[in-house]
Amino acid sequence: MQVTETLNDGLKRGYEITVPGSELDEKVTQKLQEAQPEVQMKGFRKGKVPLPLLKKQFGPRLMGEAMQETVDGAMSKHFEETGDRPALQPDVKMTNEDWKEGDDIVVSMTYEKLPDIPEVDFGDVELETLKVAATDEAVDEALASLAETAQTFEAKEGAAEDGDQVVIDFKGFVDGEPFEGGEAEDYPLTLGSNSFIPGFEEQLVGATAGEDREVNVSFPEDYQAEHLAGKEARFEVAVKEVKKPAKAEVDDELAKRFGADDLDALKTQIRERLEAEYVGAARQVTKRRLLDALDGKVDFDLPPSLEEAEAKQIAHQLWHEEHPEVQGHDHGEIEVTDEHRKLAGRRVRLGLLLAEVGRKAEIQVSDAEMTQAVMNQARQYPGQERQFFEFVQQNAQARQQIQAPLFEDKVVDYVLELAKVDEKEVSKEELQEAMESLEDA
Incomplete structure (x- = not known):
């Protein structure tokens, strides 16, 4: 087998792989010899069918299998030797379309490789996280809101x-x-x-x-x-x-309408809910600040295909946010602007960085974590939970969409452990301002 480089431009790579016809023929013969003891054919005892007859009957199908296995093996060996990791599925084509048995196979393979990600000293990253306490005033406001809904x-x-x-x-x-x-x-x-x-x-x-x-x-x-x-x-x-x-009175009766034993128990539930909401919002602010800090620390070439695909996705998402009345996707081509590409570049760069950090740190999403995440999403489809579970099990893309944010959050937690993080107590209004700044950015 011979591998010849045909393209080396930035992250773009191209190779021509030539597999001798004799190598394919040997692989087919080997497959026939392995199967021969179990083959039965009229006029012959089991295991005694001559190889030439087996090759005539089963050769064409086995040749296709041998070609696929040989090309796959050549690609795997190439990636193992070069260390390249393709950004997307490589484009593989057989170039000698008039191929006949006995001829060499010539295959072209092109792909964009993932870039080399520079090391980052996360100990140099300084962050300030926000902490908000659920005050009595906030609890009373929430109670008043509940009373309005319970009118x-x-x-x-x-x-x-x-x-x-x-x-x-x-x-x-x-x-x-x-x-x-x-x-x-x-x-x-x-x-x-x-x-x-x-x-x-x-x-x-x-x-x-x-x-x-x-x-x-x-x-x-x-x-x-x-x-x-x-x-x-x-x-x-x-x-x-x-x-x-x-308007409903704020009393034990109101509490019971919302499943609590009494007003004190309802206040406790509200306080816990508010604190969970504050923690979640503060987490979003911290994560955004971390990504901003990392974005200023790394710079490397990006696979054009990933960057363009992300830009198109961003353009599509923003267009639908601006046109909420349009439910389908038959709206034609959406223009991708320089602003979309700039945002796409940031997302792809940070995504590749976090993926590399997670890979080197051997961070994994456990089966239990995946199951819990699927259960949480399944609750959005009352009465169809079982169908949702089955859909996720059978759809690799759906599993990836659920797993990706779990993996990213675990990598973020890993980085925050290494960074210098100070906690600052703020009011809920200050936290809200911080959240609004994320939306404006």
Whole structure:
């Protein structure tokens, strides 16, 4: 086997691999000899079928296997000898397309290799982490917010206003005929909730208990029931009660509504939740500050394919953030700007650095950690947890998407252990400012 370099430009590499036809023929013969004792064929005893006959019948298929194994072996040997690690799957093509049995195989292989990552003295990295305590004031604010969400409604005299609740019977008609799903009794509707067809709730503002009203609306063009989309509808509405919101009292009864034994227990739960939120937010700030520090310490060539792929991903993500109304991906090509490429360069550089640090430190994501992460994500699909587990098990890309952030966080923890880290106590407002600065950067 002969390997000849054809390209050496930055991180781009190209090679021509030539495998002698005699080597392939030997490999095929070896495979036939290994299988011969178990082969049965009409007219011959088991294991006594002549090699020429076996080669005639099974040779073409075994030749394909031998070619693949030989090329794969040549690639593995090349990467082992050179130490190159391809950034993406190498592009491998057979160049002599008119190949016939007995000819040499000539294969071209091109790839971009991962760069050599310089060593970083993490002991020189100085960081300040933020710590926030869950104050009594913060707990009281959270309690007040819970009380608002737990509001009830009580009977009210007079006309209904936005925010009030009306208990109604209604019946809807399209083209003069009742339609399925357009009728209900004793339905509690909060005015201003926008839970009904646009225009419906507004026409009940000012209604009083015992009043009958006619409501005329048009179903949206994109209404989920296609037979009603864009249609005009008339509703006969009987207003049975008008109620005003009643704020829940912050007491033991409120606590029980949220699953706590009493108010003190609810306060403890809230304090623990707030502290966990503060820790998570502070972690994001610390991680960003660490990455900023590392970005200023390393500089090396980047594989163009990785950089361009990341730039396209960033452009696509930002475009969808600016156009949230577009759900699909049939929006055509999205322009990749210099700003996208700059951000992509940073992400790829830091990603390669952290990957190399993790590789050298032999950092691994355990099976238990992966299982826990999959379980956490599966909870986002109530009733479909089993299907989600099966999807992840069968999809290597899905597993990688779950594993990658786990690995990165473990590498970040490793680096923080080596860096000089000071803790600073701040208020939740200062932490919020720090978080907002991440969004602006």
